[in-house]
Amino acid sequence: MQPKRIIEAKQKARTPLLGAIYETADDLARLGLIEKRTMSRYQALCLAPVEPFDAEQIRLLRKRQRLSQTVLAAVLNTSPSTIRKWEAGEKRPSGPSLKLLNLLARKGLDGVV
Amino acid sequence: MQPKRIIEAKQKARTPLLGAIYETADDLARLGLIEKRTMSRYQALCLAPVEPFDAEQIRLLRKRQRLSQTVLAAVLNTSPSTIRKWEAGEKRPSGPSLKLLNLLARKGLDGVV
DNA sequence: ATTTTTTATATCACTTAGTGGCATAGATAA
DNA sequence: TTATCTATGCCACTAAGTGATATAAAAAAT
Numbered sequence: 415m416q417p418k419r420i421i422e423a424k425q426k427a428r429t430p431l432l433g434a435i436y437e438t439a440d441d442l443a444r445l446g447l448i449e450k451r452t453m454s455r456y457q458a459l460c461l462a463p464v465e466p467f468d469a470e471q472i473r474l475l476r477k478r479q480r481l482s483q484t485v486l487a488a489v490l491n492t493s494p495s496t497i498r499k500w501e502a503g504e505k506r507p508s509g510p511s512l513k514l515l516n517l518l519a520r521k522g523l524d525g526v527v
Numbered sequence: 528m529q530p531k532r533i534i535e536a537k538q539k540a541r542t543p544l545l546g547a548i549y550e551t552a553d554d555l556a557r558l559g560l561i562e563k564r565t566m567s568r569y570q571a572l573c574l575a576p577v578e579p580f581d582a583e584q585i586r587l588l589r590k591r592q593r594l595s596q597t598v599l600a601a602v603l604n605t606s607p608s609t610i611r612k613w614e615a616g617e618k619r620p621s622g623p624s625l626k627l628l629n630l631l632a633r634k635g636l637d638g639v640v
Numbered sequence: 641a642t643t644t645t646t647t648a649t650a651t652c653a654c655t656t657a658g659t660g661g662c663a664t665a666g667a668t669a670a
Numbered sequence: 671t672t673a674t675c676t677a678t679g680c681c682a683c684t685a686a687g688t689g690a691t692a693t694a695a696a697a698a699a700t
Contacts, residue, residue, distance in 0.1 A: 482646080482647060482648085483647075483648065484646090484647075484648095494647095494648090498648075498649070498650085501648095502649080502650090508657085508658075509658080509659095
């Protein structure tokens with residue numbers, strides 16, 4: 415009787431990235447190197463860190479993508495007035511907004527369309 | 528002397544998607560079918576519409592991706608308490624949050640990592 | 641050259657999403 | 671049994687986000 419795979423029941427990987435991570439974690443678990451309990455954290459660990467963007471960096475990012483404030487607002491599904499305030503330093507982007515800015519910076523416009 | 532390309536000066540496409548759109552728009556402009564002025568709108572028009580997500584749909588999306596509330600929060604760069612409130616119907620996701628949920632639904636986890 | 645449109649800036653008051661803490665309870669795995 | 675993860679509930683607070691509108695500069699049309 416084969417040793418059971420530890421993750422399959424609850425966590426069936428749907429994406430290539432998580433798939434690879436699950437397999438690795440599964441191997442580690444069978445080797446006794448990690449507890450199954452630890453695994454749920456790996457899902458979070460594989461996330462690219464979200465970098466902060468200050469006012470000028472946001473403007474630079476927008477210019478680099480050749481977008482107007484209005485179009486960037488549409489891309490991020492927010493309002494032009496919000497974009498303006500970010501670039502004026504009056505407000506700072508929320509968590510999810512920062513995440514989108516990071517995606518835009520790393521993957522380009524196609525990555526967030 | 529060749530007819531000038533209408534967009535090249537200001538708008539040099541960086542991404543495949545916008546590149547194709549710019550070319551198309553440029554052709555249309557040279558054919559006299561659209562004004563250059565109209566072009567900036569095409570940037571916005573090519574965005575996938577952002578669908579609303581209600582409480583149950585958010586939970587379904589999360590379950591389908593096999594994520595806990597905590598991990599989904601990490602993915603979207605928000606707090607677990609926010610996810611909880613979405614799924615409880617106490618709060619509704621902000622614009623950028625909705626955008627991220629849409630990306631997750633359409634592209635899967637790899638699309639937002 | 642002048643007219644029109646886009647783009648960006650600015651200010652206002654308001655709404656509401658988001659946060660953090662903490663306590664409870666169920667499910668799961670050691 | 672014991673420990674951990676997961677989810678829920680309640681609280682009050684903060685700050686991001688919105689919408690309207692007015693102005694000015696930049697860009698592109700005629």
